[in-house]
Amino acid sequence: MAHYFEERPRTRKRPGTVELVLPDVHLRLETDSGVFSPGRLDPGTRVLLETVPEPPQRGDLLDLGCGYGPIALTMATRAPEATVWAVDVNRRAVELCARNAATARLDKVRSVHVDEMPPDVRFAAIWSNPAIRIGKAALHEMLTTWLGRLAPGGVAHLVVQRHLGSDSLQRWLNEQGHPATRLASRSGYRVLRVESRA
Template sequence: MAHYFEEQPRAASRPATVDLVLPDLHLRLETDRGVFSPERVDLGTRVLLESVPPPPAEGDLLDLGCGYGPIALTMASRAPGATVWAVDVNRRSIELTGRNAKAAGLDRVRSMHVDEVPPEVRFSAIWSNPAIRIGKPALHEMLTRWLSRLTPDGVAYLVVQKHLGSDSLQRWLAEQGWQATREASRAAYRILKVERT
Protein backbone atom coordinates (compact mmCIF):
# COMPACT_ATOMS: atom_id res chain seq x y z
CA MET A 1 0.00 0.00 0.00
CA ALA A 2 1.30 3.45 -0.93
CA HIS A 3 1.51 6.16 1.70
CA TYR A 4 1.44 9.93 1.45
CA PHE A 5 4.72 10.09 3.39
CA GLU A 6 6.69 8.30 0.66
CA GLU A 7 9.07 10.44 -1.37
CA GLN A 8 7.75 9.24 -4.73
CA PRO A 9 4.04 8.32 -4.51
CA ARG A 10 3.18 5.10 -6.32
CA ALA A 11 -0.46 6.10 -6.82
CA ALA A 12 -1.17 7.13 -10.39
CA SER A 13 -1.76 10.85 -10.77
CA ARG A 14 -5.41 11.94 -10.81
CA PRO A 15 -5.49 15.74 -10.46
CA ALA A 16 -8.41 17.39 -8.70
CA THR A 17 -9.18 20.55 -6.75
CA VAL A 18 -10.44 21.26 -3.25
CA ASP A 19 -11.64 24.47 -1.63
CA LEU A 20 -10.15 25.83 1.57
CA VAL A 21 -12.78 28.13 3.09
CA LEU A 22 -11.91 29.96 6.29
CA PRO A 23 -13.44 33.11 7.79
CA ASP A 24 -10.57 35.19 6.38
CA LEU A 25 -9.63 33.20 3.30
CA HIS A 26 -10.99 31.23 0.34
CA LEU A 27 -8.52 29.31 -1.83
CA ARG A 28 -9.02 26.70 -4.53
CA LEU A 29 -6.13 24.24 -4.30
CA GLU A 30 -4.82 21.69 -6.77
CA THR A 31 -4.53 18.22 -5.28
CA ASP A 32 -3.78 14.72 -6.49
CA ARG A 33 -3.69 11.09 -5.46
CA GLY A 34 -0.70 10.01 -3.39
CA VAL A 35 -0.77 13.07 -1.12
CA PHE A 36 -2.40 13.60 2.27
CA SER A 37 -6.20 14.02 2.22
CA PRO A 38 -6.59 14.65 -1.52
CA GLU A 39 -10.41 14.68 -1.53
CA ARG A 40 -10.92 17.52 0.99
CA VAL A 41 -9.03 19.70 3.42
CA ASP A 42 -8.50 17.40 6.40
CA LEU A 43 -10.63 18.21 9.46
CA GLY A 44 -7.56 18.38 11.70
CA THR A 45 -5.99 20.93 9.38
CA ARG A 46 -9.19 22.99 9.48
CA VAL A 47 -9.29 22.83 13.28
CA LEU A 48 -5.67 24.03 13.39
CA LEU A 49 -6.27 26.91 10.98
CA GLU A 50 -9.44 28.00 12.78
CA SER A 51 -7.90 27.78 16.29
CA VAL A 52 -4.38 29.22 16.29
CA PRO A 53 -3.50 32.89 16.70
CA PRO A 54 -2.06 34.75 13.70
CA PRO A 55 1.54 33.88 12.84
CA PRO A 56 4.33 36.42 13.38
CA ALA A 57 4.15 39.16 10.75
CA GLU A 58 7.80 38.76 9.72
CA GLY A 59 10.61 36.25 9.84
CA ASP A 60 10.67 32.59 8.85
CA LEU A 61 7.65 30.34 9.38
CA LEU A 62 7.45 26.58 8.83
CA ASP A 63 4.69 24.29 7.62
CA LEU A 64 6.04 20.86 8.54
CA GLY A 65 4.49 18.22 6.27
CA CYS A 66 2.89 20.66 3.85
CA GLY A 67 0.89 18.26 1.68
CA TYR A 68 -0.63 20.37 -1.12
CA GLY A 69 -0.27 23.53 0.95
CA PRO A 70 -3.38 24.57 2.94
CA ILE A 71 -1.38 25.40 6.08
CA ALA A 72 1.51 27.11 4.27
CA LEU A 73 -0.80 29.21 2.11
CA THR A 74 -2.86 30.25 5.12
CA MET A 75 0.29 31.28 6.99
CA ALA A 76 1.47 33.25 3.96
CA SER A 77 -1.91 34.95 3.55
CA ARG A 78 -2.06 35.93 7.22
CA ALA A 79 1.58 37.06 7.38
CA PRO A 80 2.46 38.50 3.94
CA GLY A 81 5.75 39.93 5.24
CA ALA A 82 7.04 36.54 6.42
CA THR A 83 8.77 33.79 4.48
CA VAL A 84 6.91 30.49 4.73
CA TRP A 85 8.94 27.31 4.33
CA ALA A 86 6.60 24.52 3.18
CA VAL A 87 8.41 21.22 3.58
CA ASP A 88 7.54 17.60 2.94
CA VAL A 89 9.20 14.34 1.91
CA ASN A 90 6.56 13.73 -0.78
CA ARG A 91 7.76 15.22 -4.09
CA ARG A 92 4.22 15.40 -5.50
CA SER A 93 3.10 17.38 -2.45
CA ILE A 94 6.02 19.80 -2.80
CA GLU A 95 5.18 20.43 -6.45
CA LEU A 96 1.49 20.97 -5.69
CA THR A 97 2.23 23.42 -2.89
CA GLY A 98 4.50 25.40 -5.19
CA ARG A 99 1.84 25.59 -7.90
CA ASN A 100 -0.89 26.49 -5.41
CA ALA A 101 1.22 29.27 -3.90
CA LYS A 102 1.95 30.68 -7.36
CA ALA A 103 -1.71 30.54 -8.36
CA ALA A 104 -2.65 32.40 -5.16
CA GLY A 105 0.02 35.05 -5.74
CA LEU A 106 1.83 34.08 -2.52
CA ASP A 107 5.41 34.54 -3.67
CA ARG A 108 6.99 34.21 -0.22
CA VAL A 109 6.19 30.49 0.06
CA ARG A 110 9.28 28.28 -0.36
CA SER A 111 8.14 24.75 -1.19
CA MET A 112 10.88 22.14 -0.85
CA HIS A 113 12.01 18.74 0.39
CA VAL A 114 12.78 18.59 4.11
CA ASP A 115 16.47 18.01 3.39
CA GLU A 116 16.78 21.17 1.25
CA VAL A 117 16.08 23.78 3.95
CA PRO A 118 19.25 25.76 4.71
CA PRO A 119 20.55 24.64 8.12
CA GLU A 120 20.91 28.18 9.45
CA VAL A 121 17.21 29.06 9.08
CA ARG A 122 15.35 29.41 12.41
CA PHE A 123 11.58 29.58 12.69
CA SER A 124 9.48 31.95 14.75
CA ALA A 125 6.45 29.70 14.20
CA ILE A 126 5.85 26.11 13.17
CA TRP A 127 2.36 24.92 12.24
CA SER A 128 1.88 21.24 11.52
CA ASN A 129 -0.60 18.44 11.10
CA PRO A 130 2.21 15.93 11.62
CA ALA A 131 2.27 12.53 9.96
CA ILE A 132 1.34 10.52 13.06
CA ARG A 133 1.02 7.31 11.01
CA ILE A 134 4.76 7.19 10.29
CA GLY A 135 5.08 5.68 13.79
CA LYS A 136 6.35 7.06 17.07
CA PRO A 137 10.12 6.68 16.49
CA ALA A 138 10.00 8.52 13.14
CA LEU A 139 7.54 11.11 14.50
CA HIS A 140 9.73 11.80 17.54
CA GLU A 141 12.82 12.09 15.33
CA MET A 142 11.03 14.52 13.01
CA LEU A 143 9.75 16.72 15.85
CA THR A 144 13.12 16.72 17.60
CA ARG A 145 14.79 17.83 14.37
CA TRP A 146 12.42 20.70 13.61
CA LEU A 147 11.40 21.96 17.05
CA SER A 148 15.10 22.48 17.79
CA ARG A 149 15.05 25.09 15.01
CA LEU A 150 12.52 27.33 16.75
CA THR A 151 13.81 30.78 17.67
CA PRO A 152 14.12 31.39 21.44
CA ASP A 153 10.62 32.93 21.52
CA GLY A 154 9.24 30.74 18.73
CA VAL A 155 6.02 28.74 19.08
CA ALA A 156 4.86 25.54 17.38
CA TYR A 157 1.24 24.47 17.00
CA LEU A 158 0.59 20.79 16.29
CA VAL A 159 -2.81 19.26 15.62
CA VAL A 160 -3.20 15.63 16.68
CA GLN A 161 -6.26 13.41 16.93
CA LYS A 162 -7.01 12.37 20.49
CA HIS A 163 -7.30 8.67 19.61
CA LEU A 164 -4.02 8.83 17.65
CA GLY A 165 -2.03 9.78 20.72
CA SER A 166 -2.26 13.53 21.36
CA ASP A 167 -2.03 13.08 25.13
CA SER A 168 0.98 10.74 24.96
CA LEU A 169 2.66 13.12 22.49
CA GLN A 170 2.10 16.01 24.89
CA ARG A 171 3.73 13.98 27.69
CA TRP A 172 6.66 13.01 25.47
CA LEU A 173 7.27 16.65 24.49
CA ALA A 174 7.32 17.63 28.17
CA GLU A 175 9.78 14.81 28.89
CA GLN A 176 12.06 16.22 26.17
CA GLY A 177 12.13 19.59 27.93
CA TRP A 178 9.49 21.44 25.94
CA GLN A 179 6.61 23.37 27.41
CA ALA A 180 3.63 21.64 25.79
CA THR A 181 0.12 22.86 26.55
CA ARG A 182 -3.27 22.14 25.05
CA GLU A 183 -4.27 25.28 23.18
CA ALA A 184 -7.65 24.02 21.92
CA SER A 185 -9.73 20.87 21.62
CA ARG A 186 -12.44 20.29 19.02
CA ALA A 187 -13.97 17.40 17.09
CA ALA A 188 -11.62 14.86 18.76
CA TYR A 189 -8.57 16.93 17.80
CA ARG A 190 -6.13 18.59 20.14
CA ILE A 191 -4.03 21.64 19.29
CA LEU A 192 -0.74 21.40 21.17
CA LYS A 193 1.23 24.59 21.73
CA VAL A 194 4.95 23.88 22.06
CA GLU A 195 7.51 26.40 23.37
CA ARG A 196 10.96 26.38 24.88
CA THR A 197 10.94 26.16 28.68
Protein backbone atom coordinates in the same frame (compact mmCIF):
# COMPACT_ATOMS: atom_id res chain seq x y z
CA MET B 1 0.17 0.00 0.05
CA ALA B 2 1.17 3.55 -0.91
CA HIS B 3 1.53 6.20 1.79
CA TYR B 4 1.41 9.98 1.54
CA PHE B 5 4.75 10.13 3.39
CA GLU B 6 6.62 8.29 0.62
CA GLU B 7 9.16 10.44 -1.21
CA ARG B 8 7.90 9.49 -4.68
CA PRO B 9 4.30 8.25 -4.63
CA ARG B 10 3.71 5.33 -6.97
CA THR B 11 -0.03 5.88 -7.25
CA ARG B 12 -1.33 6.99 -10.62
CA LYS B 13 -2.00 10.71 -10.70
CA ARG B 14 -5.62 11.76 -10.24
CA PRO B 15 -5.67 15.57 -10.19
CA GLY B 16 -8.42 17.32 -8.28
CA THR B 17 -9.16 20.49 -6.35
CA VAL B 18 -10.05 21.38 -2.78
CA GLU B 19 -11.70 24.61 -1.67
CA LEU B 20 -10.00 26.12 1.36
CA VAL B 21 -12.65 28.32 2.96
CA LEU B 22 -11.94 30.06 6.26
CA PRO B 23 -13.26 33.39 7.57
CA ASP B 24 -10.16 35.16 6.22
CA VAL B 25 -8.97 32.79 3.46
CA HIS B 26 -10.66 31.44 0.32
CA LEU B 27 -8.43 29.51 -2.07
CA ARG B 28 -8.91 26.77 -4.64
CA LEU B 29 -6.04 24.34 -4.24
CA GLU B 30 -4.80 21.80 -6.76
CA THR B 31 -4.49 18.28 -5.29
CA ASP B 32 -3.56 14.82 -6.51
CA SER B 33 -3.46 11.21 -5.41
CA GLY B 34 -0.51 10.14 -3.30
CA VAL B 35 -0.65 13.18 -1.03
CA PHE B 36 -2.37 13.68 2.32
CA SER B 37 -6.18 14.09 2.18
CA PRO B 38 -6.45 14.93 -1.54
CA GLY B 39 -10.25 14.91 -1.65
CA ARG B 40 -11.06 17.44 1.07
CA LEU B 41 -9.52 19.69 3.68
CA ASP B 42 -8.59 17.30 6.48
CA PRO B 43 -10.71 18.03 9.60
CA GLY B 44 -7.61 18.20 11.81
CA THR B 45 -6.08 20.81 9.54
CA ARG B 46 -9.33 22.79 9.71
CA VAL B 47 -9.32 22.67 13.52
CA LEU B 48 -5.71 23.90 13.53
CA LEU B 49 -6.37 26.77 11.12
CA GLU B 50 -9.50 27.87 12.96
CA THR B 51 -7.92 27.90 16.43
CA VAL B 52 -4.28 29.05 16.12
CA PRO B 53 -3.43 32.66 16.94
CA GLU B 54 -2.17 34.91 14.17
CA PRO B 55 1.37 33.99 13.10
CA PRO B 56 4.32 36.35 13.57
CA GLN B 57 4.21 38.99 10.86
CA ARG B 58 7.92 38.79 10.04
CA GLY B 59 10.68 36.24 10.03
CA ASP B 60 10.68 32.62 8.93
CA LEU B 61 7.64 30.41 9.48
CA LEU B 62 7.38 26.66 8.89
CA ASP B 63 4.64 24.33 7.72
CA LEU B 64 6.04 20.90 8.61
CA GLY B 65 4.53 18.25 6.32
CA CYS B 66 2.95 20.74 3.95
CA GLY B 67 1.04 18.38 1.64
CA TYR B 68 -0.53 20.43 -1.14
CA GLY B 69 -0.27 23.56 0.99
CA PRO B 70 -3.39 24.56 2.97
CA ILE B 71 -1.44 25.38 6.14
CA ALA B 72 1.47 27.14 4.40
CA LEU B 73 -0.83 29.22 2.22
CA THR B 74 -2.96 30.22 5.19
CA MET B 75 0.17 31.29 7.08
CA ALA B 76 1.32 33.29 4.07
CA THR B 77 -2.08 34.96 3.71
CA ARG B 78 -2.15 35.91 7.38
CA ALA B 79 1.51 37.04 7.49
CA PRO B 80 2.29 38.45 4.03
CA GLU B 81 5.65 39.92 5.08
CA ALA B 82 6.96 36.64 6.53
CA THR B 83 8.79 33.92 4.62
CA VAL B 84 6.84 30.67 4.85
CA TRP B 85 8.81 27.46 4.40
CA ALA B 86 6.63 24.54 3.28
CA VAL B 87 8.50 21.26 3.69
CA ASP B 88 7.54 17.67 2.99
CA VAL B 89 9.22 14.35 2.27
CA ASN B 90 6.72 13.77 -0.57
CA ARG B 91 7.99 15.38 -3.77
CA ARG B 92 4.56 15.36 -5.41
CA ALA B 93 3.23 17.33 -2.44
CA VAL B 94 6.10 19.83 -2.60
CA GLU B 95 5.38 20.46 -6.29
CA LEU B 96 1.65 20.89 -5.67
CA CYS B 97 2.27 23.32 -2.82
CA ALA B 98 4.61 25.38 -5.00
CA ARG B 99 2.03 25.53 -7.80
CA ASN B 100 -0.76 26.48 -5.39
CA ALA B 101 1.35 29.25 -3.90
CA ALA B 102 2.16 30.59 -7.38
CA THR B 103 -1.51 30.48 -8.40
CA ALA B 104 -2.47 32.37 -5.24
CA ARG B 105 0.38 34.86 -5.84
CA LEU B 106 1.83 34.12 -2.44
CA ASP B 107 5.40 34.68 -3.52
CA LYS B 108 6.96 34.40 -0.05
CA VAL B 109 6.13 30.69 0.20
CA ARG B 110 9.22 28.49 -0.24
CA SER B 111 8.12 24.92 -0.99
CA VAL B 112 11.07 22.54 -0.56
CA HIS B 113 11.84 18.89 0.04
CA VAL B 114 13.03 18.25 3.62
CA ASP B 115 16.53 17.44 2.35
CA GLU B 116 16.75 20.82 0.59
CA MET B 117 15.85 23.02 3.56
CA PRO B 118 18.71 25.44 4.36
CA PRO B 119 20.19 24.25 7.68
CA ASP B 120 20.70 27.66 9.26
CA VAL B 121 17.08 28.92 9.15
CA ARG B 122 15.36 29.31 12.54
CA PHE B 123 11.61 29.61 12.79
CA ALA B 124 9.49 32.14 14.62
CA ALA B 125 6.55 29.73 14.34
CA ILE B 126 5.81 26.19 13.23
CA TRP B 127 2.33 24.99 12.29
CA SER B 128 1.86 21.31 11.55
CA ASN B 129 -0.56 18.45 11.16
CA PRO B 130 2.28 15.95 11.67
CA ALA B 131 2.35 12.52 10.03
CA ILE B 132 1.46 10.49 13.12
CA ARG B 133 1.18 7.29 11.06
CA ILE B 134 4.92 7.19 10.31
CA GLY B 135 5.32 5.56 13.74
CA LYS B 136 6.27 6.86 17.15
CA ALA B 137 10.06 6.60 16.77
CA ALA B 138 10.08 8.40 13.40
CA LEU B 139 7.60 11.00 14.68
CA HIS B 140 9.73 11.73 17.73
CA GLU B 141 12.86 12.05 15.59
CA MET B 142 11.09 14.42 13.20
CA LEU B 143 9.72 16.62 15.98
CA THR B 144 13.02 16.69 17.84
CA THR B 145 14.77 17.85 14.66
CA TRP B 146 12.34 20.59 13.68
CA LEU B 147 11.29 21.86 17.11
CA GLY B 148 15.01 22.24 17.79
CA ARG B 149 15.01 24.86 15.02
CA LEU B 150 12.52 27.17 16.74
CA ALA B 151 14.04 30.59 17.32
CA PRO B 152 14.19 31.82 20.93
CA GLY B 153 10.62 32.66 21.87
CA GLY B 154 9.29 30.73 18.88
CA VAL B 155 6.12 28.66 19.24
CA ALA B 156 4.85 25.58 17.39
CA HIS B 157 1.21 24.55 17.05
CA LEU B 158 0.55 20.88 16.29
CA VAL B 159 -2.81 19.22 15.68
CA VAL B 160 -3.14 15.56 16.65
CA GLN B 161 -6.13 13.23 16.88
CA ARG B 162 -6.95 12.34 20.46
CA HIS B 163 -7.20 8.61 19.74
CA LEU B 164 -3.87 8.66 17.88
CA GLY B 165 -1.96 9.72 20.97
CA SER B 166 -2.22 13.48 21.41
CA ASP B 167 -2.09 13.26 25.21
CA SER B 168 0.95 10.95 25.27
CA LEU B 169 2.66 13.19 22.71
CA GLN B 170 2.03 16.20 24.94
CA ARG B 171 3.63 14.38 27.88
CA TRP B 172 6.63 13.36 25.74
CA LEU B 173 7.16 16.93 24.54
CA ASN B 174 7.21 18.18 28.13
CA GLU B 175 9.69 15.45 29.06
CA GLN B 176 11.94 16.62 26.20
CA GLY B 177 12.04 20.15 27.57
CA HIS B 178 9.53 21.62 25.11
CA PRO B 179 6.73 23.07 27.27
CA ALA B 180 3.49 21.83 25.68
CA THR B 181 -0.03 22.88 26.58
CA ARG B 182 -3.40 22.15 25.02
CA LEU B 183 -4.68 25.20 23.13
CA ALA B 184 -7.90 23.65 21.83
CA SER B 185 -9.88 20.43 21.73
CA ARG B 186 -12.54 19.90 19.08
CA SER B 187 -14.01 17.10 16.96
CA GLY B 188 -11.62 14.53 18.41
CA TYR B 189 -8.52 16.66 17.76
CA ARG B 190 -6.17 18.45 20.12
CA VAL B 191 -4.15 21.52 19.17
CA LEU B 192 -0.93 21.60 21.17
CA ARG B 193 1.05 24.79 21.76
CA VAL B 194 4.73 23.92 22.03
CA GLU B 195 7.39 26.38 23.15
CA SER B 196 11.05 26.48 22.20
CA ARG B 197 13.49 25.19 24.78
CA ALA B 198 14.60 27.86 27.24
